[in-house]
Amino acid sequence: MLLTDDSTVIFRVRGMLDFSCQLDISNEKRGQSAITRCFEGLRSKISSESLVFLVCNSPVLLWPNKGLQSTVEHLTEETPCRDIHQYITVEDGGSKKASKKKERKDASVVNLKLLMEVTEAGDGSAPSLCVLTRRQHCARMPVSVDCVLSANGFDPLQTVCRGLVGALRRQLLDMEDAVLRHRKGSSLLVPQAFHFPLPTPGNLITVVYPAGVAESQLLSEREVLHRKYGLPSDRPYFRRANAFHFPDEPYRDGYLRNPHAHLTPPSMEDSKLYLVRGIYSYHHYMQDRVDDNGWGCAYRSLQTICSWFQQQGYTERTVPTHTHIQQALVDVGDKESSFVGSRQWIGSIEVQAVLSHLLGITSKILFVSQGSELASKGRELANHFETTGTPVMIGGGVLAHTILGVAWSAVSGQIRFLILDPHYTGGEDLQTITDKGWCGWKGPEFWDQNAYYNLCLPQTPKTI
Amino acid sequence: MGRGYIVEESVEKHLANLSTVAGSCLSGLLVGHSSAQRDFVVLAVQTPRRESEGPPEGQRGSNPLDDTDVEWVSMHARQVTRMLPGGVGVLGVFLITPPELAKEAQSTLKRLVLAVDKYMSKTRLWDLSEDDVTDRVTLHICSKTRKAVCKTFDVKDPKCSAKPADWKYQSGISSSWPVVTCSVKLDLDIPVTDMSSENLEKCLKYDMLQDGLKRWAKQIESGVCLINGRLALDDSELLSGPKKSTRGSQRHTFQIQILVSAEEPEPGQRSSARVQACSGSVCVRGTVHCRAYIHSNKPKARHAAQAIKRDILNTVSSRVEMLLEDLMNEGGPASGQQDLPRRVFAPLPGSGLSVCDYVFPDETPTDVAERLKEILEWDSSVEDIDMRVEACCSVDALGGENTCDDGVPQEGPIQSSTDAGEKPKASHYYAGVTVAAVIALLATATSLLYLTE
Numbered sequence: 001m002l003l004t005d006d007s008t009v010i011f012r013v014r015g016m017l018d019f020s021c022q023l024d025i026s027n028e029k030r031g032q033s034a035i036t037r038c039f040e041g042l043r044s045k046i047s048s049e050s051l052v053f054l055v056c057n058s059p060v061l062l063w064p065n066k067g068l069q070s071t072v073e074h075l076t077e078e079t080p081c082r083d084i085h086q087y088i089t090v091e092d093g094g095s096k097k098a099s100k101k102k103e104r105k106d107a108s109v110v111n112l113k114l115l116m117e118v119t120e121a122g123d124g125s126a127p128s129l130c131v132l133t134r135r136q137h138c139a140r141m142p143v144s145v146d147c148v149l150s151a152n153g154f155d156p157l158q159t160v161c162r163g164l165v166g167a168l169r170r171q172l173l174d175m176e177d178a179v180l181r182h183r184k185g186s187s188l189l190v191p192q193a194f195h196f197p198l199p200t201p202g203n204l205i206t207v208v209y210p211a212g213v214a215e216s217q218l219l220s221e222r223e224v225l226h227r228k229y230g231l232p233s234d235r236p237y238f239r240r241a242n243a244f245h246f247p248d249e250p251y252r253d254g255y256l257r258n259p260h261a262h263l264t265p266p267s268m269e270d271s272k273l274y275l276v277r278g279i280y281s282y283h284h285y286m287q288d289r290v291d292d293n294g295w296g297c298a299y300r301s302l303q304t305i306c307s308w309f310q311q312q313g314y315t316e317r318t319v320p321t322h323t324h325i326q327q328a329l330v331d332v333g334d335k336e337s338s339f340v341g342s343r344q345w346i347g348s349i350e351v352q353a354v355l356s357h358l359l360g361i362t363s364k365i366l367f368v369s370q371g372s373e374l375a376s377k378g379r380e381l382a383n384h385f386e387t388t389g390t391p392v393m394i395g396g397g398v399l400a401h402t403i404l405g406v407a408w409s410a411v412s413g414q415i416r417f418l419i420l421d422p423h424y425t426g427g428e429d430l431q432t433i434t435d436k437g438w439c440g441w442k443g444p445e446f447w448d449q450n451a452y453y454n455l456c457l458p459q460t461p462k463t464i
Numbered sequence: 465m466g467r468g469y470i471v472e473e474s475v476e477k478h479l480a481n482l483s484t485v486a487g488s489c490l491s492g493l494l495v496g497h498s499s500a501q502r503d504f505v506v507l508a509v510q511t512p513r514r515e516s517e518g519p520p521e522g523q524r525g526s527n528p529l530d531d532t533d534v535e536w537v538s539m540h541a542r543q544v545t546r547m548l549p550g551g552v553g554v555l556g557v558f559l560i561t562p563p564e565l566a567k568e569a570q571s572t573l574k575r576l577v578l579a580v581d582k583y584m585s586k587t588r589l590w591d592l593s594e595d596d597v598t599d600r601v602t603l604h605i606c607s608k609t610r611k612a613v614c615k616t617f618d619v620k621d622p623k624c625s626a627k628p629a630d631w632k633y634q635s636g637i638s639s640s641w642p643v644v645t646c647s648v649k650l651d652l653d654i655p656v657t658d659m660s661s662e663n664l665e666k667c668l669k670y671d672m673l674q675d676g677l678k679r680w681a682k683q684i685e686s687g688v689c690l691i692n693g694r695l696a697l698d699d700s701e702l703l704s705g706p707k708k709s710t711r712g713s714q715r716h717t718f719q720i721q722i723l724v725s726a727e728e729p730e731p732g733q734r735s736s737a738r739v740q741a742c743s744g745s746v747c748v749r750g751t752v753h754c755r756a757y758i759h760s761n762k763p764k765a766r767h768a769a770q771a772i773k774r775d776i777l778n779t780v781s782s783r784v785e786m787l788l789e790d791l792m793n794e795g796g797p798a799s800g801q802q803d804l805p806r807r808v809f810a811p812l813p814g815s816g817l818s819v820c821d822y823v824f825p826d827e828t829p830t831d832v833a834e835r836l837k838e839i840l841e842w843d844s845s846v847e848d849i850d851m852r853v854e855a856c857c858s859v860d861a862l863g864g865e866n867t868c869d870d871g872v873p874q875e876g877p878i879q880s881s882t883d884a885g886e887k888p889k890a891s892h893y894y895a896g897v898t899v900a901a902v903i904a905l906l907a908t909a910t911s912l913l914y915l916t917e
Contacts, residue, residue, distance in 0.1 A: 016726035019737070020653060022745065050649075052723050054688065059695045061688075061723070071694055115688060115723035119646045123855040124751025127650060127780075127804040129787055133744040138655035141737035142729045188737040212735030 007153040008108075009082055010204075012146070012246065013053060013164050015114025017042050020140040023186050032180060035188070039176040042143070045116060046168045053161065056111040058087040063117075064161035081160045082153030084110055109248050112164070114145065137186045146193040147171055148204050167206075174208040182210040189213065194243040198229060204244055205229065215239050215316060222464050234462040239313030245279070255281035255307070256428050259420070259439040266407050266416045266441050274382040275405035275418065277389030281307035282439070283319070284424040290322055293425055295343040298400035299325055300422030301393040302351045305402070305458055306359065308391055314461065315359045328357045347395045348454035355458055366455040371396065371447035378408040378415040384457050391420070396453030399423070403455070407441065416441045467616050468630035469496075469601055471505040474814030476633045478508050478841075482560060484607050489528050489569075490560040491576065493541055495548065497759050498555055498597040499767075504759060505601070506638050506815040508558060509841050511540050529565055529572045537576055538583035543839045545584060546782045547819050549809075550756025550775025551641075554580065556601030556616075563608050570626060573602035574617050581619040587785065589681040589777040593770070601629060639715070639816040641757045642702060644691070644772045646720035649751050650780065652680050655742040676746070677784070681777050683724045689769035690721040696765035702758065715816070720754075720772045752779050753807055753853050757817060779807060783822055790824070806856070808832055810849045812842065823851070 021038035024030045045051070053062045063069040068077045072087065085108070147167035151160050175191035182189045189210035196205050207225065209218060222238045231237050251257060257279050265273055283303035285293050292299060299322050306319045320328070326342070329335040334353055348365055355361040368374055384392065385405050392403040405418040424438040433439050447453065484490045496505035514536050541554045548554075557576040561569045577600040585592075592598070599616040614631035618624050654676035688695070691702070703716060756771035783804045791802070805822035810832070812819045819840060821832045829849045836842035836849075 016728060018726040022655075023739075054695075054723070061690070061695060071690065113725070115725050117721060117723050118648050118684070118687070119721045120649050120751065122647070124647060124649055125749070126806055126855045126857055127748065127750030127752050127783065128801050129784065129804050130747040130749070130801040131744065132747070135741075135743050136745075137739050138742050138745065139737040139739045141734070142726050144729075186739045188739075190733075190735055190737065210735075211733070 007082070009084075009151050009153050010109045011081070011112060011149045011151060011160055011164060012109055013112040013114050013168065014144070014146045017045070017114075017143045017145060018140070019143045020138065022134075022136040023139055024134075024136050031186075032183075035179060035183070036176060039172055039179075043169050043172050046165060046172065050117040050120075051165070052115040052117050053164070054113040054115055055084060055088060056113055057089050058084075060084065060087045061115075062157075062161060064165050068158050068161060075157060077156060077158035079157045080154045081110075081151055081157050084157070109246055111248070114168070139186060139188055141188065141190050143175065143191065144193070145171055145175075146195070147206065148195055150203065171206065171208065174206075178208045178210050182213065194240055196238055196242055197244045198231075198237070207238060209240065215313075219464070226464055233464055235460060236313035236464050238464070241311055241313040241316070253281075254428060255283070255287075256430060256433070257281055259430055259433050260404050260418055262430060262434050263418075263440065268407055268409055268412075268414050268416065270411040271407050271409035271414060271416075272382070273405065273407050274385035275389075276308070276385060276391050277312075278308065279311045280304050280391055280404075281311070281319070282420060282428075282433070283307065284422045284438070286425045288321065292322060292343070295345055296322060297422040298346045298348075298351060298393065298395055301391075301395075301400050301402045301420075302346075302354060304420060304422070305351070305355065305391050305393060309359055309361060309458070312460075314361070314463070317359060320354070320358055324358070325354050328354045332357050347400075348393060348456040351393050351395075351456045355456075361461070362459045364457040364459060366457060368396075368453045368455070370449065371451050371453060372444070372449040374417075374447050374453065375415055375444035376413070378406060378413060379410070381406045382408045382410075388457070388460055390458040390460060392458075393456040394453055395456075397448040397451035399448075404439075416443055417446065418442075419446065466627045466629040467498075467503050467599055467601070468632065469503045469505050469614060470637055471496075471631060471633050472507070472637055472815055473633050473635040475505060475508045478814075479558070479560075479605060479612075480610065482510060484560055484562075487528070487562055489532065489562075489565065490607075491532060491537055492558050493537070493544055493554050493580075494556045494558055494601055494603060495544065495552060496555045497552055497757070498599070498601075499759055499761075500595065500597065502759060502761055503555070503597075503601070504637055505555060506552065506817060507812065507840070509540075509544060509839070511537050512838055529561065529568050532572055532576065534576055534579045538580045540839070541580045542584060542587075545778075547821055547836070547840055549818060549820060550644075550754065550778070551758055551771040552817065554584070556603070558603035558605065560605045560607050563606050566604065566606055569604045570602075570615070573604060573615075574626065577602055577617050578619055578622055587781065589677055589781050590685060590774055595770075599627075602626070603631065636816075638757070641759060641817070642716040642718060642763065642768075643755060643757050644718045644720050644768045645753070645755045646722065646772060646776075647751050647753050648684075648722065648776050648780075650748050652677070652746075652748040654746045654748070655740055656744045656746060657740070657742050677777075677781060679727075680780075682727060684722060684773055684776055686727075687722045687724040687773070689765070689773070690723070691718050691765055691768060693719070693721070698764065698766040698769075700765050702763045702765055702768055718768060720768070722773070722776070748780070748784065748804070750804065751855065752776070752783070754779055755809070755818065755820075783807075786822060806851075806854045808849055808851045809853055810836060810842065811844060812840075813844050 019038060019042065021034045023034055047065060049063065049066045051063065051065050053064060055062070059071060060075065061071040062075070075083070088110070145168055147164055149160060149163045149167055151163070171193060178191040179188055189212055191208050192211050193206055193208050196207060198205055225238050226233055236242055259282055260275070281304065283300040285296060285300065290296070302325060303319050309315050310317065310319065323340060326335070326340040329346070329350055330337050330339055332353055334350065352363040352365060355363055366377070366380065368377065381392070381403070394401050394403055400422065402420040402422065403417055404420050407416040407418070408414070419440060419442050421438045424433065426432055482490060490510060492508055492510040494505050495507040495509065496503065514533060537557065545554055557573055557580065559569050559573055581600060598620040599618050602615050602617065604613045605611070612631060614629045615626035616629045617626055702718070754772055754775045756775045758768050758771055787802055787804050803825050805824050807820050808823055809818045809820045819836065819842065821835055823832055829846045829851055832849050833846045
């Protein structure tokens with residue numbers, strides 16, 4: 001997914017710092033310098049000897065600013081950083097088989113927690129209490145720092161730790177900027193860090209955004225970033241939804257992501273793969289306590305498509321429920337109000353209408369008079385996935401499916417379709433879904449050769 | 465199936481020597497450690513005479529037990545607790561009465577035990593956990609026959625009746641208790657909403673102070689604890705290795721390190737800073753030395769962590785309380801830096817544990833010895849008092865790099881501690897009598913003023 005080099009290790013340090021400063025509201029400039037001073041205080045804490053990194057799920061603690069003192073004797077400044085893995089006890093959840101197949105290619109992530117030591121050797125200074133009388137506003141917020149560093153496995157530990165300390169200091173500078181830029185009087189917005197994957201060379205870029213500010217208001221900041229990294233201005237890279245999802249963090253909503261990534265693609269001569277780009281969630285029958293067995297397949301396919309648009313950052317709207325979908329169709333005048341709460345089927349045209357009404361997305365409709373013709377649509381589908389990359393909803397016969405890609409040979413015209421089947425009624429079990437073909441590669445015979453089909457190909461707006 | 469208290473032999477001797485005027489009663493505290501497995505008592509301390517008032521003994525009412533000054537015993541319990549390191553606390557109360565009052569003694573003991581517990585829980589910065597024993601011990605000794613009856617009351621259940629308990633003497637029980645120590649750096653900034661003098665009077669007590677210190681206390685309590693430089697699992701044994709005979713062997717010492725993190729925000733996270741209007745702030749800086757004892761029956765790492773963390777919280781809150789009591793007596797806090805009392809240690813004869821006291825800069829070891837004698841009936845020599853455990857000089861918190869203020873000259877003179885003048889020696893303790901008048905400084909009773917985003 002990110003870095004394919006086996007020997008790369010991603011170190012990620014996260015922690016909470018207490019930001020607390022006195023603001024003199026009568027004086028604007030003093031307020032600004034108070035904030036700056038407070039961040040300086042946090043930065044000097046990061047550079048102090050009291051900084052400690054705890055390697056999660058291990059007994060290892062490191063003092064990066066103290067010559068790499070650690071709780072484990074064998075770890076010294078010169079130790080290659082990949083040796084850290086020996087001390088980490090991996091929590092084993094989920095199927096071993098699946099993870100072996102896939103995780104191999106992903107860089108491993110070492111999570112660190114940032115702590116401050118409050119004890120010290122030696123006497124220190126005698127305790128004292130100091131009373132200040134001044135009318136002021138005391139602003140306090142927890143600041144969550146989150147830095148990543150990608151290292152070669154053979155890099156010495158000291159280099160990695162120094163790099164992380166530097167990254168933490170830079171992040172606090174960025175956070176100070178963000179807080180000052182978006183400040184209104186005594187109202188300070190909490191700065192939050194996001195990591196974004198760049199297409200090449202596979203690095204993570206960390207950006208600080210203020211909490212609570214809508215994406216529409218951060219457009220100019222994103223434009224600056226697109227220019228800085230030479231990225232095209234036709235699709236989002238730096239919206240919060242585009243943040244990199246670390247492989248070791250489970251998705252909290254429980255839906256499976258990209259089950260197709262666990263499949264072996266078909267091997268056809270002279271063929272290429274044209275797949276959906278980015279991340280989608282697998283929506284299917286019986287989820288969310290909605291019993292839509294037998295009628296909801298197109299709704300589920302539409303949900304999968306909406307989840308794609310949300311996770312690629314095109315919309316902040318959450319995936320609509322069956323009711324939302326039905327209401328949207330009533331609102332655009334396509335259906336009578338009795339439609340809401342019914343179990344009526346919808347087709348590609350309705351999917352197109354809902355995407356337009358709820359998400360502002362336009363879609364192309366492709367009509368095929370006979371299922372057997374689908375085999376000849378290879379070029380069009382390949383082109384769609386190559387340029388647009390959205391999942392495709394296909395309805396016909398009595399069934400709806402989602403096409404996630406094609407394997408197509410321009411030479412022979414042979415084609416296979418990557419299908420995500422919304423008719424699955426079981427639980428979110430990746431093994432079953434891939435083994436039984438609920439997400440799988442199908443040949444042209446999969447389609448009803450005599451039925452006609454409509455395909456809805458959602459288009460992406462040119463926006464960042 | 466009641467509890468069994470194992471008691472130091474020195475306590476037996478001490479209790480035997482306590483004599484009462486005929487017909488009168490004598491109360492005191494029992495100090496030790498209680499855990500799920502074992503209970504130990506290491507010290508018995510008589511309630512000191514209250515200086516004030518009251519008719520001389522024997523002439524009070526028909527029943528001297530009714531006159532037992534429950535409030536005074538509770539306050540004494542707090543003074544005693546301040547002098548104890550972590551892991552050791554007031555476990556209960558004893559009463560010596562003439563034989564005819566033996567029956568009534570039980571209800572008095574119950575009253576005392578409940579009152580003491582209530583009083584002490586008011587100013588605690590930490591909450592009791594499930595592991596904590598809520599049984600308190602009471603001992604009744606008949607002044608004629610010297611027969612001792614031991615019972616326990618569960619303070620969690622005030623309506624309960626007394627349960628019988630065993631009381632057994634043994635020597636050297638605490639001589640091998642491992643001790644954990646650490647030095648904690650303080651760097652707290654506590655905003656104060658209202659410092660006007662009218663409110664200072666009105667304001668209350670220690671729970672206001674606790675409000676300001678509570679956030680810090682939570683960080684300490686949830687902090688990571690290293691023992692002798694290693695991260696130990698909660699249930700790992702503290703003393704590993706072959707079990708030597710613990711009688712007469714060296715006391716193990718463990719160095720503790722505490723690592724903290726700011727607290728995670730709640731799930732419904734605010735997107736902006738919490739802003740509070742305040743009229744001042746209090747900074748606490750410097751290093752405090754902490755010490756705790758662990759009972760030696762297979763102690764686990766988490767017992768050590770809990771004991772030392774509680775000592776950390778106790779020592780800081782005790783000192784801040786003491787300083788503020790002192791300042792209130794002198795007419796209110798002035799702006800500027802004040803030295804918090806330093807902690808000194810002294811060995812407790814007969815048990816091998818250390819006890820501690822707090823000294824203000826102008827006090828001498830003799831002052832300490834006097835207080836220890838008064839509160840703990842300590843009778844070792846002045847030379848045994850170790851005044852050097854903590855540093856003597858405080859960094860100038862106002863001029864140095866990590867300033868309390870932001871460079872703005874503040875109002876009011878900087879009061880140095882030598883200006884404070886002669887302090888009456890035991891005043892810090894007896895000032896507690898007028899509890900209501902003190903410690904408004906960290907009052908956050910008034911509602912917080914939020915400026916919304």
